[in-house]
Amino acid sequence: MKLNTLKPNKENLYTYLVLGVSLLAVGFIDIVTNTFLNLNITGFLPVIISFLSPLILGVFGLHFIRIEYSGNKTLDRINKNFNSNNINAILSLIVIFILIKYIPPLLNWLFFEANFLGSTKKDCTGDGACWVFVRVWFNRFMYGMYPDAEQWRINISFIALLVSIGSIFVLPSKFKKYIILFLLFIFPIIALNLISGGIFGLEWIETGAWGGLSLTFIVSAFALIFCFPIGVFLALGRRSDLPAIKYSSIGFIELWRGVPLITVLFMSAVMFPMFLPDGTYMDKLMRVIIAITLFEAAYMAEVVRGGLQALPRGQYDAAKSLGMGYWRMHLLIIMPQALKLVIPGIANTFLALVKDTPLIFVVGLLELAGMIGLAKTNPKWLGMATEGYVFAAFVFWIICFSMSRYSQNLEKKLSTDR
């Protein structure tokens, strides 16, 4: 049989398949032995060629198996997705090699060589992560300095929140309205009173002691609930025909968008009390929540305004021609459509808000990341920053990813296919 090395084709399919796969296999064996056995089977070659040998072997291998319409479905799919030309072949190989080289050590660090059991740093004997740190500090990471004996109050609030949210999906839609109203207006007050105490014989726990993940949730939840309606009103205000409303909205939005959140938080903690009349006092956490709310509301306003701009003028005309006034038109016609259009933008702002909460450390409030920052400076646990922040990243990722999934579901559910 005549081997045409430049043009593999259907006739000599199997010859080339065997040749290509063997070359690939040698390449992979090379990289695997190199990574895990510290054995360089191409060590007899000059250094640079030895280093690149898996790539070179792989590229030739992939070149040989690149046969169009081979009739073999698996082969065709591989060729189409990973191996459509030489450059893509190189990129595919590089990505695969990087994964082979770095995933196993990462897994080792995270799980196989990590220590989970124990109660002090000395129990961490393996080479991997010291999850004992997270275990020991877990309570603090969740509840901050909140007294252990009173933590049931946070737990109950959180469970009540989950149950009422869950019941929205389970109960018939008739009750939905009431549950949402309860969640928006009554629940926050109950939860806040329960957590802070001072009534019904509950011990008063000042907000300075709140912290950890529960504080992340409290700050995010309040800021989310309030920044949305404020943003909507600002967006409407910016499009108003009345100059006073229009320019004050523009002024507000541009002011808050123009300053970094961290300065806003500083101002709320340091400057704001100076403007208050003597003897009045406003809780630090409250000030921080208001600051974050107004800050994010400015962003929300611009997101919502984007949706308003995107609606055709005909929708306004039609609503007006049916005798609807300004508020009815916006409530029934404009907002439902505009908000649906900007769900991705709203989700974006909400995610940014949740991820901005760690910044409240500048005023001395320690939510999850802040508590970790504190714990890692404990003399008994020095050097645990990596574990702590990996844990924080993981928790934030879970929260944000669920929000992101929810927004995608909402988008799908609300689409009425234009």
Next chain:
Amino acid sequence: MTNIIELKKVNKWFDKFQVLKEIDLEVKPKEKIVVCGPSGSGKSTLIRCINRLEEHQEGSIVVDGYEISENTKNIENIRAEVGMVFQQFNLFPHLSILENCTLAPIWVKKLPKKKAEELAMENLKRVQIVDQATKFPGQLSGGQQQRAAIARALCMEPKIMLFDEPTSALDPEMIKEVLDVMVDLAKGGMTMIVVTHEMGFAKEVADNMIFMDEGRIVERAKTNDFFENPKSDRTKLFLSQIL
């Protein structure tokens, strides 16, 4: 009979460009008027001024006894009396056809939901799309959408219907189904002002024809006279091109 719509010396500018010049127009109850003219002649602007989707700067517009530029607080009530059908349908895409029809009666006229739905079904029957009631606008053909838009306007039980080129965005095949509905409506005794290029429809339905050019009413005549012996040269030219 008193006029239900009366325009006196209406002038309107978009910035410096004058779109309406000294418009005088009287419409009696149950009268059908077809407005025609080349594009940019101000036909659409004229009827959009009648329910104040556009504001005029000079002159007076009286609708059903109310001077609309004086009654700005009352404008929603006046608009509720004046139904409008648009070139681009402008159905509300987030609501089903039935909800499109019941929304304004429920929220503006405060009808009970059940009654509003009965009324809506009646009007959907009239425009022959009862079977589409639960669908969303995006699932309907252009002709069906426009008929749904007519039904939506009728659900407010208006005294006057304004049509702004209702068939211009439709396929030729769908134009007829919409025109049929409009003819039916005209025979039912509705007061109608229709901006259209459908001269067949005009001949069948209109009591009076209005020809506009460059923001002026160039000719106003009984339908027969208008087509048989138009007076101005501009009208003759227009008719020779369109017929």
